[in-house]
Amino acid sequence: MGRLFGTDGVRGLANRELTAELALDLSVAAAHVLADVGAFADHRPTAVVGRDGRASGEFLEAAVVAGLASAGIDVLLLGVVPTPAVAYLTDALGADLGVMLSASHNAMPDNGIKFFASGGHKLDDAIEDAIEARIGDPWERPIGAGVGRVRSDLSAVAGYVDYLISTLPNGLGGLHIVVDCANGAASSVAPGMYEIAGARVTTIHSEPDGLNINENCGSTHLGDLVSAVLEHGADAGIAHDGDADRCLAVDSRGNVIDGDHILAILATSMKDSGRLAGGTVVATIMANLGFKIAMRDAGINVVETAVGDRYVLEAMRTEGYVLGGEQSGHVVMTEFANTGDGLLTALHLLSRVAQTKTPLSDLAASVTKFPQVLVNVKGVDRSRADSDPVVAAAVARATEELGDSGRVLLRPSGTEPVIRVMVEAASHGQAERICDELAAVVLAELAIEK
Numbered sequence: 001m002g003r004l005f006g007t008d009g010v011r012g013l014a015n016r017e018l019t020a021e022l023a024l025d026l027s028v029a030a031a032h033v034l035a036d037v038g039a040f041a042d043h044r045p046t047a048v049v050g051r052d053g054r055a056s057g058e059f060l061e062a063a064v065v066a067g068l069a070s071a072g073i074d075v076l077l078l079g080v081v082p083t084p085a086v087a088y089l090t091d092a093l094g095a096d097l098g099v100m101l102s103a104s105h106n107a108m109p110d111n112g113i114k115f116f117a118s119g120g121h122k123l124d125d126a127i128e129d130a131i132e133a134r135i136g137d138p139w140e141r142p143i144g145a146g147v148g149r150v151r152s153d154l155s156a157v158a159g160y161v162d163y164l165i166s167t168l169p170n171g172l173g174g175l176h177i178v179v180d181c182a183n184g185a186a187s188s189v190a191p192g193m194y195e196i197a198g199a200r201v202t203t204i205h206s207e208p209d210g211l212n213i214n215e216n217c218g219s220t221h222l223g224d225l226v227s228a229v230l231e232h233g234a235d236a237g238i239a240h241d242g243d244a245d246r247c248l249a250v251d252s253r254g255n256v257i258d259g260d261h262i263l264a265i266l267a268t269s270m271k272d273s274g275r276l277a278g279g280t281v282v283a284t285i286m287a288n289l290g291f292k293i294a295m296r297d298a299g300i301n302v303v304e305t306a307v308g309d310r311y312v313l314e315a316m317r318t319e320g321y322v323l324g325g326e327q328s329g330h331v332v333m334t335e336f337a338n339t340g341d342g343l344l345t346a347l348h349l350l351s352r353v354a355q356t357k358t359p360l361s362d363l364a365a366s367v368t369k370f371p372q373v374l375v376n377v378k379g380v381d382r383s384r385a386d387s388d389p390v391v392a393a394a395v396a397r398a399t400e401e402l403g404d405s406g407r408v409l410l411r412p413s414g415t416e417p418v419i420r421v422m423v424e425a426a427s428h429g430q431a432e433r434i435c436d437e438l439a440a441v442v443l444a445e446l447a448i449e450k
Helices: 020-034 056-070 083-092 125-134 157-166 190-196 223-232 259-272 289-297 309-319 342-356 360-364 389-405 428-446
Strands: 010-013 046-051 074-080 097-101 110-117 150-152 176-180 200-204 236-240 247-251 280-284 301-305 323-325 331-333 372-378 407-412 418-424
Touching (some): 020 056, 020 097, 046 056, 046 083, 056 074, 056 097, 056 110, 083 110, 176 223, 190 200, 190 236, 190 342, 223 247, 236 342, 247 259, 247 342, 247 360, 259 323, 259 342, 259 360, 280 289, 280 309, 301 309, 309 323, 309 331, 331 342, 342 360, 372 428, 389 407, 389 418, 389 428, 418 428
Parallel strands (some): 046 074, 046 097, 074 150, 176 200, 176 236, 280 301
Antiparallel strands (some): 097 110, 323 331, 407 418
C-alpha cells in the first residue's frame, strides 16, 4: 500500500477508498500522536471537528468522532464550516488537534480527512508518517469516565468570522459583489461576512444539499460567476471552493482574476504599508512568468517552491515571510492565519479595491499573463525526467528559442507515471507548438515498456 497522506491530508472516493473503518483508525492514531493520549495529568485532551456539506461527511464525521472519543479525546463538533475555520478554532479554543472532513474542490463522491496540530498548524511529513505508522497498533482503551465526551457548538464559527473582519484595514463600503459559494462550506458564512464588512452582496450557488457541492460552480467553474457579475453590474465576483480555503475573482468586465493576480495585488498592498517581510512573496514554480515580471518591476522578490500550498507555507515559516500562494487561489497570509483561507484572502483583496477606489481590473493589470500550455505525458518513467540527455537537449533548444519571453518546465507527478510539460511563451501558438514537441520527445524517450 502506498502512503496514505497526500499533499493535503488523506483523500479518496468516499466509502470505497476512504471508508468509515479507515477514518476511525486514522483518528485513533492521530489522537495518540497529536494529543499524546495518556500523558496529560492536568487536563483532558480536546479536538475540534468540522466538515463540508458532502453527504459522505455525515458518516465519516461519525467515524472520526468515534475514534477520537474512544481514545479519550473530548470532541467539539463545529458542523459544516470552512477548513480555515477549523484551523483558526483549533488555536483559538486551545484544542490539541483539529480535524476537517473535506475534499476541497474535488467532486462530491470524493472526501478527505485533514488534521491540524495544536495551534491550527498543518502537519509536516514526519508527523503524518508517525500517524500512519500507528494505525493498527495495540493500545490501552480508556473506560468509564476516561472515554471522550462529545458536544456540538454550531455557533463557534461566529468567532472566526468576527476575527476575519477584525483583520481588515478598512471596510468594503460602496462595493457590490457577487459571491459563488460552490454549494459548499462558505454558503452559511460568506454572504453574511461580506455584508458585515460593508459590501452589498449577491449570492449564487449557496444552497447545499449534500450532493451539489462544486457541481459546475465555485472556483473550478467560473462561468456562472462571470455571467452574474455582468448581469448585476457588480464591482467584482468572488468564487470559493467546497471548503472555502481558496478564492478566485472576476472583475466588473467579466475577466478572471486568478491566484497570480490576487497574490500580486496583495503583495503590492503589503509592500506599500510596510508589512511585506523581506520584500518577498512566495509562489510555486507554476506561477506565471508575467507574475514574476510584475513583482520584479514592483521591487518585490519572488521565492519559488514545489506545487502545493503546504510547500509554500513551509518556505514562509522557514524564512519568516508573510505572504505566499498559488495560481489556484490558495493564498497564505501568516500575519493573520496559519493556513490558506479563501475568505480572508477575498476580504483583503476587496479591501484594497475599496481603499484605493481603483477597479479590480486596473489593480490586476499589473500582471500581464503569458500564454501557458500544459500537457500531461502519461505512461512514462518520471524518475528519468531530469537525467535523460535527449530530453535535456530538447528542453535546452526550447529554452534558447524562448529567451526572456517564455520558459519551459518539466514536472514529474508525485503519484503517477506522468510528466507534466508546461511551456509559457509570447503567443499561445508558440507555447502550444513547443509544448507538443517536448511532449513527443518525453514520450519517445521515457515511455515505460509494456
